[in-house]
Amino acid sequence: MDQAIPMNKTFFGNATTGKLGMWLFIVMDGLTFGTIIIGGLGLRISAASWPVAGSILNVPLTAFNTFLLICSSFTMVMALNSIVKDDQKGLIKYLAFTIAGGVIFLGIQAWEYSHFIMGGEHLGNLLAAAGLPGSQFLPTTGIYGSVFYATTMFHGLHVLSGVIYLSVILSMALKQKFTSNNYDRLEIAGLFWHFIDLVWILVFTVIYLI
């Protein structure tokens, strides 16, 4: 497509049209995330009380998860580095690492969710200390539960779609569709993955740390 249709490259330099499209999508997605996060912060400010950071959520575990996602961003960069050098094996290896990072992230998040949803006496005590009812931590657990689940679920869905997206890219890589002078789609996928990572750091800070 890119080569076939004559284009004005005067604006936004030499970025391919596909990349511009992804950037625009990131702007839009960022606005959606922004609205959810700012909305949540607004509700938190006007809430009568708010659990202390770390009193219910498992911060060390999620910090590890955050580290994992940052690593997967790093392997994504390595994947790009490999194809620049026409290293097909490296490309496949690092793409697989990146996907694995995303899958493990989702697994840990699912484990955390299931732990909250099954609940128990210990969790009940923690919730009671924070002034919240019940022995399970659910989306219905006050506005705190609403904000936690909405934000992390929306992000989780992005990781999931990122994993699917990268799997498609990986299957293309296995068919050797990328070369050192044709890897635009890989870069575009990378943009999306880094964006998800960046947003997570924000979500982690807002939901878990403060």
Next chain:
Amino acid sequence: MEGIKMSSSKSIMSTHIFSTDHKTIGKQFLFLGIFFLLFGGFQALLIRWQLAYPEQPVPWWLLGFIINGEAGMITPDVYNQLFTMHGTIMIFWAITPLLIGAFGNFLIPLQIGAKDMAFPTLNMLSFWTFFLSGVVLLSAYFLPTGAASGGWTSYPPLSLPAGGIPGLGQAFWTLSITLMGVATMMGAINYVITVIRLRAPGMTYFRMPLSVWGLWLTSILNVIFVPVIAAGLIMLLIDQLLGTQFFLAGRLAAGGGGDPLLFQHVFWIFGHPEVYILILPVWGIVSELLSVFSRKPAFGAKVTVICMSTIVVLSSIVWGHHMYTTGMSPLLGKTFMFLTLLISIPSSIFFFNWLATLWRGSLHFDPPMLHTMAVIWVFAIGGLTGLYNATVTADIYLHDTMFVVGHFHYTMAASVLFGGYAAIAHWYPRMFGRMLNPLLSKIHFWGTFITINLVFFNMMVTGYAGQHRRLYYPGEFEFLQPLADMNIFITIMAFFLGAFQILFLYNFIHSMLKGKVAENNPWKANTLEWTMDYPIPHGNFSTIPQVVNGPHEYSNPNIKDADWVCQTVKIEGDS
């Protein structure tokens, strides 16, 4: 050329259903938009039936037999569903596809000299996501509790199970609008980037037809504000389905709860830009057509563009004028009032540009021009009544009355309808290769113009007299009883208005099959979409045109023997 797949095996599937040709996708949006326009219009007539003849059986010619309820009359529940679905359908499934979907797709590549959109596959996906969203919306009618009934604004807590409306209707509403938003975002990415990247050589921004400008600015607003409402809708949806409490407060919310007003803010942060999203394409098309049919350059075209861009910016900071009665601080109210009234400055400037384009032009009153001039009239009334709404002191009285309903039907329904009809009449020959029947078009135009004014002006009068919107039975209140005759009159005019739209539909379909075959450039317009033979092939231009003029070189004294010149033809003697 290799980029656009000229599939040799031309199956119906790839050329008509899952086509990636922007012209085909534009037509698909057009047909779907017209379908929903008729659907929403029919609902409007039922609403009017109840307001004029409350609790009387709906006659057969309004399909009374499918309205449930006792003896075919409209029950309060059905009435609530009617006005909710009417507003929702008209705004999101009629106006949006007609102007943005159909003409955005059809015009942008043709008018800027591109072979297609930047992302043709995404474009096709956009249409089918849109289609799916419509299916989800309408399927709510098959739920035991029926479709949504919380108003097109769907304010919580009313729109939440805990807050009033039972069943899944509201969740279907939220889901369908979310899907519609996704489709809109896909379209917006395409439109914005197509204009940035695919303009033909020589097609500078200020040489783009004003219709492209309108559509482009609309897409920019879509890029910024649809994501915001998407966030609001996601929160609303999980409030409805998972029991989160973003928009519940007080007794309704166990363990804290959120704030219903947050939804109103998010809704109107998007909602006010949305009204400009809907009107900007019309402004662009009107600015362009006035020039064509006055055979004169568009007066102050650059200023018009700058004014429209200014409005795009201002429109994002005035949402509070929908919320004057929510107990906002007087200082905030005054601020929003000031900012809102500020919009009337750029609006008036380009409005006078329109009039100046007409001034001493040689006006050709073909059907597209009639509709275009109708926009000038209805938009003037709509804009002026907006000033009353924007003034806090007046609005505290006018808010949620039929006056507001009249206001936004003038600005949105009437302006957009006439703008859409102008566009259809103007580009019909390019879309279908034939002309609309001019006599039927003119009857349709005058019938619509007269009745639409009688309907919406009188609505404002009843509102000024105190009739609230969304009332099931105004006659229940003694002080509204004197308005009964007027309500009946509005309803009868609305029936005529509806009948004239059937005439349009007949003309639209009949002309497609039997209309006079159109020449390549029946209106003698300068813009690029008229340069090729019909049918325009997939890929539009065999060679990308080189543009040398702006779009408005009408009656240029340096052109011999004609009062127009294609944008690609150099005018001798012009510098």
